[in-house]
Amino acid sequence: MGISLSLQQFLDNRGVNYDVMSHAPTKHSLATAQVCHIPEDNLAKGILLRRRDGYLLAIVPASRKVGLSELGEWLDQPIGLATEEEVTSVFADCEPGSVPPVASAYGLQAVMDDSLEGFEHIYFEGGDHCTLVHVTGREFHRLMSSVPHARFSAPLH
Template identity: 35%
Template sequence: MSVSPTLQNFLNRGDIPYRLIRHPYAETSLSSAIAAHVPARRMAKGVVLRDDEGFMMAVVPSDRRVDLHAINRQMGRVFSPAAQRDVKILFNDCAKGAVPPLAQAYNMKMIWDDHLAEEPDCYMEAGDHQDLLCLSQSTFKKVMTDSPHGLISH
């Protein structure tokens, strides 16, 4: 599959520079980081959340867990993890478990963890279980500029 069509369209429209890195098949973002020989703290994972108002994505390093309390406090809402069936519908051009953490490509709001801003580059799922996108730190920050961020993981 490589890059999901929706994500590819978003990257092309925004003229967003990236590198594509192929790696052995891996099921999770953490195992993808290991397979691609990428430090886990540089690998962003997207976790889809839901509340009464709709869906939002939290983007955190793959070696950390989403802190729902911190997100709920910062956003003034009460989120919980989205059901897998909803994620499958929202990201219908991606393999199960390979959600790209660029929610804007899917017209979804997002919040990202400040730990990702400390790294020289950021890796992320491209929509399958064998390809990663790599964005430079300046590109990552530019793409995330309109999204709220904070310390949302532990």
């Protein structure tokens, strides 16, 4: 499949410089980082959340998980994980479980964890389980310039 059409059009329309990398199929972001020989902290992943007024995409490194209570407290409202069916519906041009962390490409609001700050390179799923998009840290932060930042994640281990 490769990079999703929504993501590709969004990146191209904004003049984002990016590279597309193919890799052996993986089932989760930690395995993707290992197969691609990139640090888990440099692989951004999107987690679709449900809140009172719709959906929110939480963006965290592969090495971390969303702290639902911390993020809910920061948002001042309860949140929960979206169902698999909801994720498939919102990210219709992506394989199930492969959510690009570029919320604006899908008309979503987002929040980015502070732990993604300061990296020279950022990678993220392109819409399937065997394609990564690589951007510089500067390009990633330009993409995320309108996204609020907060500290709401916790280490996986």
